[in-house]
Amino acid sequence: MIERLVIFGATGDLTGRYLLPGLAALRAAGHLRDGFQLTGASREDWDSDEFRRWATAQLGRHAAGLPASARKAVVSSSGYRQVDVSDPAGVAAVVAGDGPVAAYLALPPKVFPAAVSALHEAGLPSGSRIVLEKPFGEDLASAMTLNRLLADLVPEQAVFRVDHFLAMTTVQNVLGTRLANRMLEPVWNAAHIAEVDIVWDESLALEGRAGYYDGAGALKDMLQNHLLQLLCLVAMEPPISLSERDLRDRKLDVLRSVRPLTEADIVRRTRRARYTAGRVGDRDVPAYTAEEGVDPARHTETFAEVELELDNWRWPGTIFRLRTGKALRRDRKEVAVRFRHVPHLPLGHSGEALPNVLRFGLDPENLALDLTGIGVHAHTLVPLRLTAQIDPPELPAYGRLLLDVLDGNAALSIRGDEAEEAWRVLIPVLSAWSKDLVPIEEYPAGSDGPQPRQRDGGKE
Ligand code: BG6
Numbered sequence: 001m002i003e004r005l006v007i008f009g010a011t012g013d014l015t016g017r018y019l020l021p022g023l024a025a026l027r028a029a030g031h032l033r034d035g036f037q038l039t040g041a042s043r044e045d046w047d048s049d050e051f052r053r054w055a056t057a058q059l060g061r062h063a064a065g066l067p068a069s070a071r072k073a074v075v076s077s078s079g080y081r082q083v084d085v086s087d088p089a090g091v092a093a094v095v096a097g098d099g100p101v102a103a104y105l106a107l108p109p110k111v112f113p114a115a116v117s118a119l120h121e122a123g124l125p126s127g128s129r130i131v132l133e134k135p136f137g138e139d140l141a142s143a144m145t146l147n148r149l150l151a152d153l154v155p156e157q158a159v160f161r162v163d164h165f166l167a168m169t170t171v172q173n174v175l176g177t178r179l180a181n182r183m184l185e186p187v188w189n190a191a192h193i194a195e196v197d198i199v200w201d202e203s204l205a206l207e208g209r210a211g212y213y214d215g216a217g218a219l220k221d222m223l224q225n226h227l228l229q230l231l232c233l234v235a236m237e238p239p240i241s242l243s244e245r246d247l248r249d250r251k252l253d254v255l256r257s258v259r260p261l262t263e264a265d266i267v268r269r270t271r272r273a274r275y276t277a278g279r280v281g282d283r284d285v286p287a288y289t290a291e292e293g294v295d296p297a298r299h300t301e302t303f304a305e306v307e308l309e310l311d312n313w314r315w316p317g318t319i320f321r322l323r324t325g326k327a328l329r330r331d332r333k334e335v336a337v338r339f340r341h342v343p344h345l346p347l348g349h350s351g352e353a354l355p356n357v358l359r360f361g362l363d364p365e366n367l368a369l370d371l372t373g374i375g376v377h378a379h380t381l382v383p384l385r386l387t388a389q390i391d392p393p394e395l396p397a398y399g400r401l402l403l404d405v406l407d408g409n410a411a412l413s414i415r416g417d418e419a420e421e422a423w424r425v426l427i428p429v430l431s432a433w434s435k436d437l438v439p440i441e442e443y444p445a446g447s448d449g450p451q452p453r454q455r456d457g458g459k460e
Helices: 013-028 048-062 068-076 088-095 109-122 140-153 169-180 210-235 244-257 263-269 397-407 416-434
Strands: 004-008 037-042 078-082 102-105 129-133 159-162 193-201 270-276 278-280 283-285 303-308 319-325 332-339 357-362 365-374 381-389 440-444
Touching (some): 004 013, 004 088, 004 397, 013 048, 048 068, 048 078, 068 078, 078 088, 088 109, 102 397, 109 129, 129 140, 140 416, 159 397, 159 416, 169 210, 169 357, 169 365, 193 210, 210 244, 210 270, 210 319, 210 416, 263 270, 263 416, 270 416
Parallel strands (some): 004 037, 004 102, 102 129, 129 159, 193 319, 270 440
Antiparallel strands (some): 193 332, 270 303, 278 283, 303 319, 332 357
């Protein structure tokens, strides 16, 4: 286990909201030893005391449920260095020390190439690891350039391209439930499954993130990474093991099998929209274009929907619909697998045999299976729902992924070729949208999103 973690960009939101609480959760669960050292590094002219004060406040805010002793231990293991991440000499001073280091780039993606080059020039201690947050590059070409720079720095197994969804036990449950139940895998194919909806609807709006989000939009922020990863878990062939190679090879197969979208497909099968002013719960939300830091001329979408099909033996004709949006009426975060209609219902039944739907609730975690049975009247079909609540995970997603980084287990991070393939899938959409082939729609904040369109539906 690596015992030194350096966070570049340590005074930002990611560190305060997720990384420090993740470390405190690891400490509380006994995964961090006393010798663990955290170095925060950033442009701010702070000293270690100031960083510790800030870290204490962040942990108080975002990890109040964890024992005070664990929070304190993380703070007292920490120090701070002011640094320009593109300056090799400064970076060298930050990573210097005994033994390998895990270098977490909690930085805007634009800065990655300069930071990785500086680390390369500075020289990392042998056995070190590097951690990056999505988006990995801003398009296919920049993702490939970044991958080449990373390959010069450390071996691929030492690169942790973080997708925190993969570290959520709820997300892992999609594959776990699928493969651990004899009754599911035999029907897990296009002969039985018509449609899969992969949905991450959030009631949260921009939350002051215009600086990043307005340059990204829903497609790059969520769909290109988190939702495509969910698609991989739903659609992959069963891996031999959960080792990094088996798991990532099988996910890559899914991405490679996504049917390329033509411009005509994109017009018909994708949507983009942004929210106008409205009320979400008891909050007034301004129009996206009126949010501070947003440039309305960019036409950044806060809602994106894309329908995909897979060209392989398992999934011919099944529709995979990926959808995400912000400032929506309610949180709906789930994978809903809709089966085809039964081929025949004995005459004499009344009512309808609706298609079975298996729902993986991702946040909060639950499972639901929609079936049809007989109600109070003889031979009369009624919908039934079986549900199960699942206990919250032992570790939050960022705790899990930090543990994997320190332990050197890359199975739940994105491999370089997966990152590139994910761009291949969605670059045609970004380019068609930038040509305005798909008009940007609007929806009031607090609504269910843009009005539904007439759909083709799954081929039954
Ligand atoms: C992040 C996106 O990666 O995932 C956010 O940048 C989104 O826009 C978030 O809100 C959703 O995940 P979580 O775990 O924060 O609910």
